[in-house]
Amino acid sequence: MASDAYRSGGQVSGTDVLVSLQQQKQCQVAQESSPEEMGIGGNADLCWSRPQTRVWTLMLLLGTCLLYCARVTMPICSMAMSEHFSWNKKQSGIILGSFFWGYCLTQVIGGHLSDKVGGEKVLLLSASAWGLLTTITPFVAHMTSVPLVFLTSLRFLMGLLQGVHFPALASLFSQKVRENERAFTCCTVGSGSQFGTLVIGGVGSLLLDWYGWESVFYFAGLCTLFWVYWMYRHLLSEKELTVSLEDLGKGLSPSKQTCVPWKQLFKKASVWAVIVAQLSVASTFFTLLSWLPTFFKETFPESKGWVFNVVPWLVAIPASIFSGVLSDHLTTLGFQTIFVRKLMQIIGMGASSFFVLCLSQTSSYRKAIIFVTASIGLQTFNHSGISVNVQDLAPSCAGFLFGVANTGGALLGVVWVSLSGYLIETVGSWTPVFHLVVVVNMVGLSIFLLFADARRVDIDPTCAIRVL
Incomplete structure (x- = not known):
């Protein structure tokens, strides 16, 4: 981290040096320890060894994949469910936006709870619940006379449970992954979002045609529950799975002995730069994720669902992994850390928005597929930009900040998804929706380029002595 602060163009404080030496010492012990000595779950105070990192990266990639399989079931099935339950686009928008x-x-x-009790515990406990909710969704829809109300409530609960996933990952990586491997790990696990959308786009489209929309929910939910069972059985010990009420209380209450200068943290321009950029990225991605299946079905009614539900995400997976490799390689070559983060965001927000703009102007199905594929593929560069920049700024509270x-x-996703449904229904055109995506991305990118930094802001110098 001391070298990162130097490459960022800033000065290294005495606190940063102490924290860096401590973390490097911990990671060195972890790297020299065998998996048998540490246990496959690892020690909460040490970085993962390389074998552990590989196992956890693979399984968290699969977990993120299943997260998106469950999340995207509703957008994929929305047309069929709208026909079955006689919903219009405003009603579909309410259900999609309730998530x-x-x-x-x-x-x-x-994120805060993950910082305190461990991200792996939060991840698996939440996955158990949202996997079960996904599985029972068809039963709930058919058992009630007001499916709109009940499905809206279920999607709201799904959002509550899935909301902890990515903050927990950010917390887990900041505590367990070596700094010069974080971009690759984040991008690899983050590619699970594209992989999951790809899987549910392909398998879900086939299940939808063959067995009806209910089968899509069963597939996503049962696969998730099996993944949770495997993780419980093989990766975590009984002690690591236990979260006592006392632990929860400590995790949910602010610590009086924390080294995080909370009052100063949100006065930093770099913190707000990454918040605004993430706000823009997340809200625009959610909008596209929710409405693209409907866009292709309505604009190109003869198109095959498996094409537009599969091809963009098939390209996005290697693009995400490549962005992580490129980011870590540029940092290793000596480029300033913040330069690398900003470069990734120029590609992830700027270049991807260009293709969204092109999509709004085309009437060709082939070009639309190309533009969507390019845009979604380039958006994966955000994983090695702002997602890692959160950990640059505040590794001790990365989950909370993310x-x-x-x-x-x-919050913006709620507004944009619902507003998009209103615009499409009222204006009768998809162009305003795509223009909205471009404008929001450009605002977020401009602020990030102006104010982003990679120097740590989460340590109070007065408690540096307690770190060692």
């Missing part, structure tokens, strides 16, 4: 109302409420608390940023994105 984000719940999603925004647990981001901060999920939760704050993603809360804003979820």
Whole structure:
């Protein structure tokens, strides 16, 4: 971290040096320890060894994949469900948007709790619940005379439970992954969002055609519950799975002995830069994720669902991994950390928005597929930009800070998804929706380029002595 602060163009404080030496010493012990000595779950105070990192990266990639399988079931099935239950686009927009109302409420608390009791515990406990909810969704829809109300409530609960996932990942990576491997790890696990959308886009489209929309929910929910069972059985010990009421109380209450200068943290321009950028990225991505299946079905009615539900995400997976490799490689070559983060955001927000703009102007199905694929593929560069920049700024409270940023994105996601449905229904055109995405992205990118930094802001110098 001392070298990162130097490459960022800033000065290294005495506190940063002490914290860096301590973390490097911990990671060195972890790297020299065998998996048998540490246990596959690892020690909460040490970085993962390389074998552990590989296992956890693979399983968290799969977990993120299943998260998106469950999340995207409703957008994929919305047309079929709208026909079955006689919903218009405003009503569909209410159901799709209700997810984000719940999603925004647990981001901060999920990140803070992960910082205190461990991100792996929060991840698996939440996955158990949202996996079960996904599985029972068809039963709830058919058992009630007002499916709109009950499905809206279920989507709200789904948002509450899934809201903790990415803040928990940010917290877990900041505590367990070596700094020069974070971009690759974040991008690899983050590609699970594209992988999950790809899987549910392909398998879900086939299940939808063959067995009806109910089968899509069963598939996503049962796969998630099986993943949770495997993780419980093989990756975590009984002690690591236990979260006592006392632990929860400590995690939810502010610590009086924390080294985090909370009052000063949100006075930093760099903190607000990453919050605004994440807000823009999350809200625009949620809008596209929710409405693209409907856009293709209505604009190109003869198109095959598996094409537009699969091809963009098939390209996005290697693009995400490549962005992580590129980011870590540029940092290793000696480029300033903040330069690398900003470069990734120029690609992730700027270049991707250009193709969204192109999408709004085309009437060709082939070009639309190309533009959507390019835009979604380039958006994955955000994983090695702002997602890692949160950990640059505040590794000791990365989960909390990411939760704050993603809360804003979820709130805007509620507004944009619902507003998009209103615009499409009222104006009768998709162009305003795509223009809205471009404008929001450009505002977020401009603020990030002006004010972003990579120097730590989460340590109070007065408690540096307690670190060692």
